[in-house]
Amino acid sequence: MVLQMKKEAIRIERLKKYYNNKPVLEDINLVIYEEEIFGLLGPNGAGKSTLMECIVGLRPYDYGEVYIDGESLGYRGNNIKEKIGFVPQDPLLYDDLTVEENIRFFASMYDVPKNLVKNRIDLLTNWLNMHEFINKKVKILSGGQKRRAGIAVSLIHEPDILILDEPTTGLDPNIRREFWNIIKKLNEDGKTIVISTHYMEEADELCERVGIINDGKILDIDAPIELKRRYGGSIKIVIHVRTRFLEKALEALAEYNAELHIDRIIIPDRDESDISEIKKYLLANDIIPESIEVKMPTLEDVFIHLTGRRLGDNE
Amino acid sequence: MNKIVSIAIKDFKLLIRNRSALFWNIMFPLLIMLLFVAIFGRQTPITINVGIIDQDNDLLSETFIEALNSSNLTRVLMFNNKIDAEEAISSQEIEAYIIIPGGFTSNLTSGRNTYVDIYVDMSNPDTTQITEGLLREFVSRFNEIIREKWIEYSEQYFPPHVISYIYSFAKPINASIHEAEAGPRVGYKEYIISGMIGYGFLFSALASATNVIVKEKEEKTIKRIKLSKANPWDILIGKTIAILFNLYLYIGIMLGIAYLLLKPEIYWNIPQILFLSLLGGLGGIAIGLILSILSESPEAASGASISIAVFLQFFIGLYFPIEFLPEYLQIVSNILPFTIIVNVLRDTMLYNIPLFSFLNMILIVLLFDVALYLLGSMIYLMKIQREEV
Numbered sequence: 001m002v003l004q005m006k007k008e009a010i011r012i013e014r015l016k017k018y019y020n021n022k023p024v025l026e027d028i029n030l031v032i033y034e035e036e037i038f039g040l041l042g043p044n045g046a047g048k049s050t051l052m053e054c055i056v057g058l059r060p061y062d063y064g065e066v067y068i069d070g071e072s073l074g075y076r077g078n079n080i081k082e083k084i085g086f087v088p089q090d091p092l093l094y095d096d097l098t099v100e101e102n103i104r105f106f107a108s109m110y111d112v113p114k115n116l117v118k119n120r121i122d123l124l125t126n127w128l129n130m131h132e133f134i135n136k137k138v139k140i141l142s143g144g145q146k147r148r149a150g151i152a153v154s155l156i157h158e159p160d161i162l163i164l165d166e167p168t169t170g171l172d173p174n175i176r177r178e179f180w181n182i183i184k185k186l187n188e189d190g191k192t193i194v195i196s197t198h199y200m201e202e203a204d205e206l207c208e209r210v211g212i213i214n215d216g217k218i219l220d221i222d223a224p225i226e227l228k229r230r231y232g233g234s235i236k237i238v239i240h241v242r243t244r245f246l247e248k249a250l251e252a253l254a255e256y257n258a259e260l261h262i263d264r265i266i267i268p269d270r271d272e273s274d275i276s277e278i279k280k281y282l283l284a285n286d287i288i289p290e291s292i293e294v295k296m297p298t299l300e301d302v303f304i305h306l307t308g309r310r311l312g313d314n315e
Numbered sequence: 316m317n318k319i320v321s322i323a324i325k326d327f328k329l330l331i332r333n334r335s336a337l338f339w340n341i342m343f344p345l346l347i348m349l350l351f352v353a354i355f356g357r358q359t360p361i362t363i364n365v366g367i368i369d370q371d372n373d374l375l376s377e378t379f380i381e382a383l384n385s386s387n388l389t390r391v392l393m394f395n396n397k398i399d400a401e402e403a404i405s406s407q408e409i410e411a412y413i414i415i416p417g418g419f420t421s422n423l424t425s426g427r428n429t430y431v432d433i434y435v436d437m438s439n440p441d442t443t444q445i446t447e448g449l450l451r452e453f454v455s456r457f458n459e460i461i462r463e464k465w466i467e468y469s470e471q472y473f474p475p476h477v478i479s480y481i482y483s484f485a486k487p488i489n490a491s492i493h494e495a496e497a498g499p500r501v502g503y504k505e506y507i508i509s510g511m512i513g514y515g516f517l518f519s520a521l522a523s524a525t526n527v528i529v530k531e532k533e534e535k536t537i538k539r540i541k542l543s544k545a546n547p548w549d550i551l552i553g554k555t556i557a558i559l560f561n562l563y564l565y566i567g568i569m570l571g572i573a574y575l576l577l578k579p580e581i582y583w584n585i586p587q588i589l590f591l592s593l594l595g596g597l598g599g600i601a602i603g604l605i606l607s608i609l610s611e612s613p614e615a616a617s618g619a620s621i622s623i624a625v626f627l628q629f630f631i632g633l634y635f636p637i638e639f640l641p642e643y644l645q646i647v648s649n650i651l652p653f654t655i656i657v658n659v660l661r662d663t664m665l666y667n668i669p670l671f672s673f674l675n676m677i678l679i680v681l682l683f684d685v686a687l688y689l690l691g692s693m694i695y696l697m698k699i700q701r702e703e704v
């Protein structure tokens with residue numbers, strides 16, 4: 001309800017994009033509000049990066065329109081460019097320049113006044129903790145350091161909207177958490193964040209609203225909690241057994257209304273108190289379970305419900 | 316303007332930080348220049364080793380050997396017989412040998428004809444011609460000296476008008492060589508220094524232009540620039556300036572090294588050299604730009620530009636006069652704008668000919684540069700608007 005009262009930062013209307021006459025984005029309609037963190041959740045090849053590149057003006061689209069702060073992207077005036085910061089999947093920096101040289105170069109590409117650049121670099125260095133590598137050439141940095149440098153470059157012109165294309169892909173879990181904190185801080189500073197990811201926990205942790213995208217179509221958009229309530233089902237018990245025992249286990253647990261979900265058995269509407277009894281049933285049938293756990297509904301369940309497959313299936 | 320300068324500085328930094336490009340653009344041509352000057356620019360002529368079998372062992376055969384040995388062009392090695400001399404030829408110890416027959420001195424001093432046998436190693440066509448010519452010239456000069464001595468000796472027996480008649484009979488034409496006042500002496504080092512500026516048009520300009528554009532495309536950093544407020548003209552002009560800086564850096568270093576190490580006698584008409592280099596450089600950049608856009612992949616673009624540069628270096632008179640090429644290739648070479656600029660540069664540096672003497676040629680090259688650069692720019696701008704660059 002609160003979101004409805006917010007101003008629109010990005011509006012996408014009936015956007016279509018084709019490659020070699022094959023649709024890669026089909027009739028995308030989407031509104032992203034100011035100061036929210038919006039997530040695009042979908043597997044690799046779902047169309048997330050293409051949609052983001054259409055939003056920032058890197059890829060022309062074949063039909064529809066994108067509005068940034070009420071202005072059509074088709075016009076792509078410099079005032080629109082100033083409002084957007086894009087963090088691509090690869091940092092896209094000059095390897096033979098230092099981080100500071102990269103930031104300074106892109107500052108001049110956005111006409112950032114020279115007297116402000118030094119101050120902004122200092123702020124970004126502190127904020128993104130780049131002290132130890134600000135004067136190093138990009139080619140010798142680690143993956144995480146490069147990503148931070150990439151974010152700094154995208155923020156040097158102080159955009160209102162920051163679009164991040166899978167910013168944590170390939171990073172280890174600890175560094176991923178660091179990035180989540182950075183993104184949250186950016187949002188607290190008043191920036192509108194659009195993030196694409198194929199990590200459901202990332203979308204769950206960060207995003208106020210999530211758009212589930214698959215095969216170039218947005219299947220639904222809402223707050224993670226709403227999506228889970230709508231599609232994720234109730235609390236359930238998830239049982240992992242060896243693949244060859246799946247059928248047998250399903251038969252053994254028939255009276256619990258067990259369901260086969262790809263490589264696991266799910267028993268809906270049950271909680272921890274049922275686990276020991278279920279285990280007995282399985283052992284009586286000579287089935288040793290690999291794991292039995294109680295699961296709250298997740299965005300993965302939402303995705304499975306909407307598409308019939310898991311998020312990682314394309315990877 | 317600010318963006319153009321930033322792009323130019325950024326690209327120039329990237330060019331000079333690329334060690335491999337730096338080697339091929341600056342170090343390699345310097346090595347080529349120094350090597351070619353060492354090989355072809357020697358002031359001291361080559362020395363021919365000549366074997367002598369002296370079967371006369373008398374005054375004039377010794378004079379003959381002494382004269383041959385005193386020449387800077389020849390070094391004499393004595394042999395006792397033909398077998399030894401043939402062995403020395405086979406082992407390439409000598410390039411030729413001469414047999415002075417018995418009676419050489421007595422025949423010459425008693426007014427009779429004589430001869431020498433000269434055997435030349437024909438297995439090496441490069442030295443054969445020089446050796447043969449050199450020894451023929453030596454024998455001819457030795458004949459002349461003998462003749463002069465005879466006539467001098469005859470002066471005491473004949474009246475002057477008869478002596479004069481004998482002179483005209485023995486030596487009908489007297490040729491003497493004098494140095495004409497045609498400016499400084501042009502050696503190979505002066506020739507190649509002006510040519511090496513042309514090397515920069517092909518490698519520091521043409522190949523670097525392709526490299527700078529495809530690298531941006533390959534590493535996708537062009538995406539970030541496209542997102543910014545920079546327009547495609549800013550990118551193009553910025554890159555052009557960076558490549559011209561790169562070309563001038565090469566020319567500066569090359570001329571500096573040449574000045575210090577080779578001490579060439581050339582006219583240092585720097586403004587004219589810089590202007591002509593600008594024309595040559597723009598032509599190179601325009602071709603590099605078109606190659607980078609038309610090639611299907613960055614690798615193909617780099618490969619094409621390097622191949623064209625390597626091929627062209629032998630056709631625009633960098634290292635040798637284009638007259639060395641077969642006639643049909645000379646026709647092609649003469650219409651290449653790079654050849655025109657290299658020739659004008661050479662005339663500037665070797666003979667100090669002012670620019671206005673070449674106005675027609677300059678105009679042709681300028682038109683070529685502008686047409687090609689505009690064509691390249693149009694295609695580049697068209698492609699960058701779409702998603703292909």
